[in-house]
Amino acid sequence: MNPAEDFSRLELKLPSAERNYRYFRSLLEPETRMLVLVKANAYGHGAVEFASMMQRAGADYLAVALPLEGVELRKAGVSLPVLVLTAGTDFFEEMIRYGLEPSIPNLETLKALVSVLNAHGIKDFPVHIKLDTGMHRLGFMTAELPALFDYLKGCSAVKVVSTFSHLAAAEDPAEDSFTLSQIELFRKNAAALGEALGYKPMWHILNSAGIERFSQYQFDMVRLGIGIYGISALPDVRLSPVASLKVKILQIKTLSPEDGTIGYGRHGHVAPEGTVIATIPCGYADGLDRHLGRGNASFSVNGHRAPTIGNICMDMCMLDVTGIPCKVGDTVTIFGDDPTISELAEKLDTIPYEILTSVPRRIERIIVRK
Numbered sequence: 294m295n296p297a298e299d300f301s302r303l304e305l306k307l308p309s310a311e312r313n314y315r316y317f318r319s320l321l322e323p324e325t326r327m328l329v330l331v332k333a334n335a336y337g338h339g340a341v342e343f344a345s346m347m348q349r350a351g352a353d354y355l356a357v358a359l360p361l362e363g364v365e366l367r368k369a370g371v372s373l374p375v376l377v378l379t380a381g382t383d384f385f386e387e388m389i390r391y392g393l394e395p396s397i398p399n400l401e402t403l404k405a406l407v408s409v410l411n412a413h414g415i416k417d418f419p420v421h422i423k424l425d426t427g428m429h430r431l432g433f434m435t436a437e438l439p440a441l442f443d444y445l446k447g448c449s450a451v452k453v454v455s456t457f458s459h460l461a462a463a464e465d466p467a468e469d470s471f472t473l474s475q476i477e478l479f480r481k482n483a484a485a486l487g488e489a490l491g492y493k494p495m496w497h498i499l500n501s502a503g504i505e506r507f508s509q510y511q512f513d514m515v516r517l518g519i520g521i522y523g524i525s526a527l528p529d530v531r532l533s534p535v536a537s538l539k540v541k542i543l544q545i546k547t548l549s550p551e552d553g554t555i556g557y558g559r560h561g562h563v564a565p566e567g568t569v570i571a572t573i574p575c576g577y578a579d580g581l582d583r584h585l586g587r588g589n590a591s592f593s594v595n596g597h598r599a600p601t602i603g604n605i606c607m608d609m610c611m612l613d614v615t616g617i618p619c620k621v622g623d624t625v626t627i628f629g630d631d632p633t634i635s636e637l638a639e640k641l642d643t644i645p646y647e648i649l650t651s652v653p654r655r656i657e658r659i660i661v662r663k
Contacts, residue, residue: 300540300541300574300657301538301539301540301541301574301575301579301656301657302538302539302540302656302657302658302659303337303338303339303536303537303538303539303652303656303657303658303659304536304537304538304539304629304659304661305338305339305342305343305346305535305536305658305659305660305661306533306534306535306536306537306661307346307660307661307662308533308662308663309523309533309534309535310343310346310347310350310521310522310533310535311346311350312532312533313520313521313522313523313532313533313535314327314329314347314350314351314352314517314521316530316532317501317504317505317515317517317520317521318351320504320505320508321504321508321511321515322511325511325512325513325514325515326353326354326495326497326513326514326515327351327352327353327354327514327515327517328352328353328354328355328356328376328497328514328515328516328517329344329347329352329354329355329356329516329517329518329521330355330356330357330516330517330518330521331343331344331347331355331356331357331362331366332356332357332358332359332362332378333358333650334362334650334654335522336518336519336522336646336649336650337536337580337648337649337650337651337652338522338535338536338649338658339658340357340362340365340366341365341366341369341371342658342660344366344369344371344373345369345370345371346660347373347521348371348372348373352373353373353374353514354373354374354375354376354514355371355373355374355375355376356375356376356377356378356516357375357376357377357378358377358378358379359377359379359381360377360380360381360384360387360388360393360395361384361387362377363375363377363388363391363393364387364391364393367391367392367393368391374394374419375392375393375394376394376395376396376421376455377393377394377395377396378396379396379431380395380396380397380402380406381402382401382402382405382406385405385406385409385410386409389409389410389413389415389418394419394420394421394454395420395421396420396421396422396423396431396457397420397421397422397423398423398425398431398432398433399431399432399433399437400433400437400440400441400444403420403441403444403448403451404444406418406420406450406451407448407450407451410450410451411450415450416449416450417449417450417451417452418450418451418452419451419452419454420451420452420453420454421453421454421455421456421457421494422441422453422455422456422457422486422494423456423457423458423459424456424457424458424479424482424483424486425458426458426459426475426476426478426479426482426498427461427471427474427475427478428458428459428460428461428475430459431459432458432459433482435478435482438482438485438486441486442485442486442489445489445490446489453486453490453494454494454495455494455495455496455497455513455514456482456483456486456487456494456495456496457496457497457498457516458475458479458498459498459500460472460475460476460498460499460500460502460503461475463499463500463502463503463506463507463526464502464506464526472503472507475498476498476507476510479496479498480496483496495512495513495514496512496513496514497512497513497514497515497516498510498512499511499512499515499516500515500516500517500518501516501517501518501519501520501521501524501525501526502520502526503515504517504520505520505525505526505527505530506526506527519645519646520532521535522534522535522536522645522649523535523536523634524634524635524645534628534629534630534633534634536628536629536634536649536652537626537628537629537630538575538579538580538626538627538628538629538652538656539624539625539626539627539629540573540574540575540624540625540627541573541574541621541622541623541624541625542571542572542573542594542619542620542621542622542623542624542625543571543572543573543574543609543621544571544572544621545569545570545571545572545614545619545620545621546569546570546572547567547568547569548563548567548568548569548570549563549567550563550564550565550566550567554603555568555570555602555603555611556602556603556604556606556611557603557604557606558603558604559603560586560587560603560604561587561602561603561604561611564615567615568602568613568615569613569614569615569616569617570602570611570612570613570614571594571599571611571612571614571619571625572609572610572611572612573592573609573610573611573612573625574608574609575608575609575610575625575627576605576606576607576608576609576610577605577606577607578607578608578653578655579608579652579653579655579656580648580651580652580653580656581605581610581627582605582641582648582651583604583605584640584641585601585605585637585640585641586601586603586604586605586610587601587602587603587604588600588601588602588613589601589640590632590637590640591612591632592612592625592626592627592632593625593626593629593631593632594612594614594617594619594623594624594625595617595618595619595623597617598632599612599613599614599617599625600612600613601613612625628648634648634649
């Protein structure tokens, strides 16, 4: 047994990730490439561990947000092509050294990169041109394309390997007309880029929800993000949750009414008939939102749900385990199969992304292979 299983760990179920990958792969043509997003520490799952899993599963590309996230993967031996979505202008040397491929959202970034490439005498360095089709975050607007085309025509330092855009609301049927307008604008501007270059880079615009709902626009590649981690955009599709946050009970106390209150601020109260509490090593420093305290959430203890009691602390919280058979050392599931990450997100009026990416690196990631 892994020593980390004696304390807090985020279990990553390899079979679940592989099932989710096969589901999304089944929605695509055989020749369509699959890019898997492992930014933000693989949505909190552990970037190195998850990238290695996806490399074995057959992914064609990986994507990170920041250059140093890509450097971490390379140092760990990950060899797949890596797209850096927020390349900036400060880490081009590192990106060249580690073979990372920057997204280019504007002419200023492209010129800064070319200056560094020219200093090294590098030709045909792979880049990805980001088009803004309505997200209005990063990317070339239509009016900015002529200047880009003119610059690229005389530039041998880079080779455009793909052009892409970002759908703003692919998961929302009420926004389908807007999504389709984004796809049409992307098709038009990507074609214009290819004509200006004299060759056709890969096209990609679909995210996880887009793959499920608009697979006819898969083009050359798709970008699989939250879907690979177990969240579907379709209400009738239940994917397999990959991550399970589990901890061990540290102590159990049986409290009498005269013991009064529990935790910071005295917001937990002992019941008139007494209360049994279990203290677990998981707090807001571990991504457990304080709004889940005071009974607003319950976690799984030996097949039973135990509600939180009192305020959640930085490194610990208390559960009401009255009537639940348990002992010190028993496992508590914060999220996984029960409760699910979606259940906790709904309680917090947020999205699963936020909860997953809040799990810090101090929580050990363990790959479960069966």
